[in-house]
Amino acid sequence: MTKPTEILEPSKRKTYSAPALEKGLDILELLANQAEGMNISEITKTLNRSVGELFRMLVVLEQRGYVSLQLGSDRYRLTLKMFGLAHRFPPIKRLTSVSAPVLQRLSYAIEQSCHLVIYYEGKGHVVVQQDSPSERVFSVRLGAEAPLMNTCSGHLLLAFADQSTRSQMLSRIPAHHPNENGFNIDKMVRKVLGQGYESIHSAQAQGIQDIGYPIFDYQDQAVAALIVPFFEYLDASRQTSAADAHQLIQQAAQEISIALGFDAS
Structure with a gap:
């Protein structure tokens, strides 16, 4: 047997x-x-x-x-048939339906694009995306991959996973994705968990500060990362500061989490 x-x-x-x-x-x-x-x-x-x-x-x-x-x-x-099939998968469908109106309100409030990233097979995947209403837009393509090691979303997904899950996630990073030997995972995890968010300069675009907060479900598991690629307007036409944006992004992440059954009390 x-x-x-x-x-x-x-x-x-x-x-x-x-x-x-x-x-x-x-x-x-x-x-x-x-x-x-x-x-x-x-x-x-x-x-x-x-x-x-x-x-x-x-x-x-x-x-x-x-x-x-x-x-x-x-x-x-x-x-787009495969895209449609993927979004019929219950967790993604639920996340999409719950988060779409929240992300739209957030993007209009801060005049920045935003997106949600989930983990799958060693990397993050953008599953919901909302463009800014501004004439100047910087956004990430829906369906884009997000490496775990050098992105805001990757740090959040790794930090809020338990130790066993984190080890498995790291072991499945694709060979072509960044996997720096000198990167201190434990230090990053302590920092992100202590802050409750991540904010780093984008590794892909100059002048972008990626700001992200975790999304939790009814099991208190981090199921996604809400990310805003934040950039400053040189002509001062936008009124929302980075500090104000942080507060609004955190509120949006909490609203989505509560809608997914997370007990925020």
Whole structure:
């Protein structure tokens, strides 16, 4: 009789092959990085497959609504069907429906863009995004990845996780993401937990101060990070200071948390 621990050990799991499925997934993953789409010749060349291998795959994916041919073109591109499926997943759907009006009010109050980031498979993912109503907008794309080690959202997700979960998160960081050996995780965690928030200069854009607060659910678990990429207006046309923005961001994070069942008392 096989022990439960043996079933869970990745090294002892059987490896299965499903060539047709793998070809379809290869196509979807490739097109996900091609905003302008690709024709079948480009797809087959990139994937090192023959037209015969992939033609039927593309036809079926088109019939099912996962890819589409651009009007008057032979280029295939990804549709929003996968995006829609992902947002039907209950936790994300609940988080989206609860947070959307709160983020809209926040962005109008501070005249800055804001977004929510959740953790999945070694990195953060932007699942809700709200642009600023201002004519000058700096925002993060919906669906963008957020590395854990050098981002405001990553610090929050790591800091508010328990030790076991944090260790697992760190072990799953993709090889191409920053994973600095000199970075003191424990120091960062103590700082963020002591403050209750994170505020750091953006590692991706100059002049941006990322301000973030955690979002909690009914189990008191940090399920997301509310982030504002805050920047100063040189012409003083915006009245909200960084200090005032902090207070409003914290209030918005608490409002979303309470709506998810968090007991803030």
